[in-house]
Amino acid sequence: MSGNPKSTDTDRRSSSEDVRCYCPVGGMIDLLSRKYAIQVICVVGALQPVRYGEIEDAFGDVSSSTLSARLSELTDAGLLEREQHDTIPPQVEYALTADGTELCELLEPLLEWAENRTGTERD
Amino acid sequence: MSGNPKSTDTDRRSSSEDVRCYCPVGGMIDLLSRKYAIQVICVVGALQPVRYGEIEDAFGDVSSSTLSARLSELTDAGLLEREQHDTIPPQVEYALTADGTELCELLEPLLEWAENRTGTERD
């Protein structure tokens, strides 16, 4: 488990290619694996500053509880910034933090790729 | 500052920035949101050709059922290629397809970012 078992063919792949440990990645990847998380990042990145209702409208079919949970998680993770205006009616604007912007830059090509590929996969 | 709320302007954000529809992305994103899916892609990309046991060992704490399901899904999606040698003992090697390689190229910077950021987030 902890130790990589030495096989007789330890050098079957070139030693120049070392294996990265993905263990510490779990937390963030797990967060991004929640439903709509990735899309929320990109939607906010595209529309910021964006209000709650606009995000909700961008998906159209997401429960308020789910979207709320995702926004809280992403905000708590330091990827989103939530600015609340104590007006009537109340207005809240979401935007990407510096970290969120970095992430968004990484996510957009992924979504673009997924978009182009959708329906392309052989069945 | 185009953040003028509730205005007659239909384009509160610059019209140069149009909103992409992420609806068709769901399928692929949903697939990648499955547990270890992203990591499997990258692990295979790093170790290919890689055997089942090596992947299992790379994670260390994955159920065989879960890993098996993930490999099947990714193979079925055309991202992984499974080559079976009818030898004794049986040996199976996984590798990335062209599509899988493209995806891996997109995923690696994401994991790298997540890695650097892990533990950096403020509580």
Add this chain to the structure above:
DNA sequence: CTGTATCCGCGGGGATACTG
């Protein structure tokens, strides 16, 4: 308008046992 709280169903994923 912007959420939170609660209930609940469904399915993902872990553990285990077993087969080719």
Add this chain to the structure above:
DNA sequence: CAGTATCCCCGCGGATACAG
């Protein structure tokens, strides 16, 4: 070695109601 099959549980996510 390389999985599959089964069981079961937990927790995600949808719906709804309600609060600030």
